[in-house]
Amino acid sequence: MKKSNFLRYLWYRLENSALRTLVLTVLSVILTQSVISESIEYYGDIEHIKYASTGIYILAVVLGIVCTIIPMLENMGFKNRRNLDTLYFFPIKREKMAAAHFIGGFIQCIFIYTVTFAISGIYLAINTDFFELYYLVGYYFLSILLGFVIYSFFSFIFIQANTVADGIIMSVLWMFVLWVVMYAVYALTKPLYIQEGNYEIYMLSRRLSQIPEWGMVYAPLNNLTVIFQSLIEVNQSGWNNFTYAGIYRSQFGFFIAWGVIGIACLIGYFVTFARKGANKAGEISDSYLGYRLLIPLYGYSLITMIGSIEIVTILVFMMMIIGYVIYRRSFKLKARDLVITALGVIPLIIGMM
Amino acid sequence: MIEIKNLCHSLGGKLILNDINLTLPEGSIMGLVGINGAGKTTLLRLISGVYSADEGEIFCDGLPIGDEKARERLFFLPDDPYFTGHTTGKALFELYRVFYPDIDRKVFLEYMSEFKLDEKKPIRNFSKGMRRQLYIALALSVKPKYLLLDEAFDGLDPLARLSFKRAINQAAEEYGTTVIISSHSLRELEDFCDSYALIDKMTIASSGDIAERVNRYCKFQLAFFEDFSEQIFFGLPVISLEKTGRFARIVLEGKEDDMKKALEKLSPAIVEQMPMDFEEMFIREVEGRGYKV
Structure with a gap:
């Protein structure tokens, strides 16, 4: 049977990224083995309390890194107009081309993670007998789901940009934006409780204070790792593991929320890919989810958090201006940019109240 | 046959092409001419599917250009094709084979030999003319029904131009390839194009048989x-x-x-x-x- 263009292109992508995948796999295995081999050593036996760890958090680190880098590597080619002249005339629909890059990239992530995970699991099984390693099976599958959320998130953000540099900057900014915004909201509500003793606002403030922890895209994977690490290391009596695990299990809604974000990003990636004109490549990144949104979000949130006129407040205003210079690639800013920066006075006044 | 109907396209909010209507009969070799910035490259990108038209339609043998089956019949050679630092001619051939499984390796190697190019050498070591020859070898080994060439003679020395024109004529004769070629070398176009289309003020200002027009x-x-x-x-x-x-x-x-x-x-x-x-x-x-x- 004749293979479709999509399958042939997917296979071509995988073949062409084989060396890169191999190098990343070797680096990941070296990193995880060096961490795990140290973690499993007992480093204390005071009053019959043994301290040892699987060190499997390093697996989450590996998954987080590859699911951040590979979407960028897979989509870099679409930021060059000359490249698009070649790629977009090929007889394959844009959606299929996007799918080949998206799926191909995620297969690379899974490959790197699976090999690293398997070697780590085997190493732990051979060298330890005091961990509940069967939990690793559940951890593997659930972590891949959360890795997919990270992968989908960065694919979507990176495709918003029109240049590689903007894609990297926007990805970094999106990593922390929710965290920053929620802290700003928390900073606003906290004094209300202190000043007025309003219990409801206090509870709201408590709930809001939990959100920043979950604001980073890596938070679900991190928290899943904490849950499973505590379960696997339950016999390590130095830790009150079940309690620790229970805390995060009670915040199950956040896992669901990030799952929804992941699916939304997946859809957004394909929609953006199909709609984005080839002429945009290399141009100013004018996506509504790019600098246009991020500069005021960061600026206003930081100004709110500071809440007073200090040197650092002026620095934030200056950072907003610098942000617009980077966005426009020119010192000649638009009046709109200056107005948005000047409007930072409003959150400053609110923050000071 | 390629048919363009009421095509309009803007770039960066500026209207580049307006109400383009053009028919390219099978087997013809059409020269696309116009002053710098007239919109020749934009039109070729639209015909090849690189750009999606804001308004109007482009059909290739009755199929909309967005259709994969329509684009299988096309080959677009841009003015300045992209390549990465380590790309070789062989690697490019493999990429094109993904989308054109019937690409003829024998023909490719014949042209590579005629142009005296080594398929194993990185393209970055090639001059602009040599790179152009490599892509021409690729284009001709695909044997497309429609060949779109942007600034085709750019960077080619007189001998290479001669080989190129010979190859295009050969493709047109042997495989019935229909060619649209944009160039500022009008004397070169006159040598082997049978028709032309002049783009001016965002539209096709005149078109037809070259000899008849001259x-x-x-x-x-x-x-x-x-x-x-x-x-x-x-x-x-x-x-x-x-x-x-x-x-x-x-x-x-x-x-x-x-x-x-x-x-x-x-x-x-x-x-x-x-x-x-x-x-x-x-x-x-x-x-x-x-x-x-």
Whole structure:
């Protein structure tokens, strides 16, 4: 049977990224083995309390890194107009081309993670007998789901940009934006409780204070790792593991929320890919989810958090201006940019109240 | 057949092409001409599917250009194709084989050998002309039904131009390949294009058979016994006139014999007919459209 263009292109992508995948796999295995081999050593036996760890958090680190880098590597080619002249005339629909890059990239992530995970699991099984390693099976599958959320998130953000540099900057900014915004909201509500003793606002403030922890895209994977690490290391009596695990299990809604974000990003990636004109490549990144949104979000949130006129407040205003210079690639800013920066006075006044 | 109907396209909010209507019959070799920035490259990108048109439609053998089956019949060679630092000719061939499984390796190697290119060497070591030759070898080994070439002669030395023109003619004869080629080398286009389309002021200003179009004009050199006024040509279909003392060069629109008779009535000392070519015709066309030549 004749293979479709999509399958042939997917296979071509995988073949062409084989060396890169191999190098990343070797680096990941070296990193995880060096961490795990140290973690499993007992480093204390005071009053019959043994301290040892699987060190499997390093697996989450590996998954987080590859699911951040590979979407960028897979989509870099679409930021060059000359490249698009070649790629977009090929007889394959844009959606299929996007799918080949998206799926191909995620297969690379899974490959790197699976090999690293398997070697780590085997190493732990051979060298330890005091961990509940069967939990690793559940951890593997659930972590891949959360890795997919990270992968989908960065694919979507990176495709918003029109240049590689903007894609990297926007990805970094999106990593922390929710965290920053929620802290700003928390900073606003906290004094209300202190000043007025309003219990409801206090509870709201408590709930809001939990959100920043979950604001980073890596938070679900991190928290899943904490849950499973505590379960696997339950016999390590130095830790009150079940309690620790229970805390995060009670915040199950956040896992669901990030799952929804992941699916939304997946859809957004394909929609953006199909709609984005080839002429945009290399141009100013004018996506509504790019600098246009991020500069005021960061600026206003930081100004709110500071809440007073200090040197650092002026620095934030200056950072907003610098942000617009980077966005426009020119010192000649638009009046709109200056107005948005000047409007930072409003959150400053609110923050000071 | 490629059909373009009511095509409009803007870039960065600026209208580049407006109400383009063009039909390219099978087996023809069409030269796409126009001044810099006229929209030739944009039109080729639209036909090849690189850009999606804002308005209007493009059909390839009755199929919309967005259709994979339509694009399987096309090959677009951009002005400056992309390659990464370590890309070799062989690697490029493998990429094109993904989308054109029937690409002919034998033909590719034949052209590589004719152009004296090593498929295992990184393209970054190639000159612009050599890179162009490599992509031409790829294009011809795909044997596409429609070949779109942007600034095709750019970077090619005279010998390479000759090989290239020969190869295009061969493809047209052997595989019935229909070619659209944009270039500023109008003399080169005239050598092997049978038709042309002139883009001006965002639309197809004129199109048709090159020979027929060129034959609509005739050029004469005249010498008078004494200085004369340009007014003497009043009433003649003058396209352009260059006067130097008692001498004049004039381009007229009309049949050669009729125009010669009309000029002889002005009693010049000498009336000599000069060859009119595609480039001359192009210059006169754009001059007639208000451009300073």
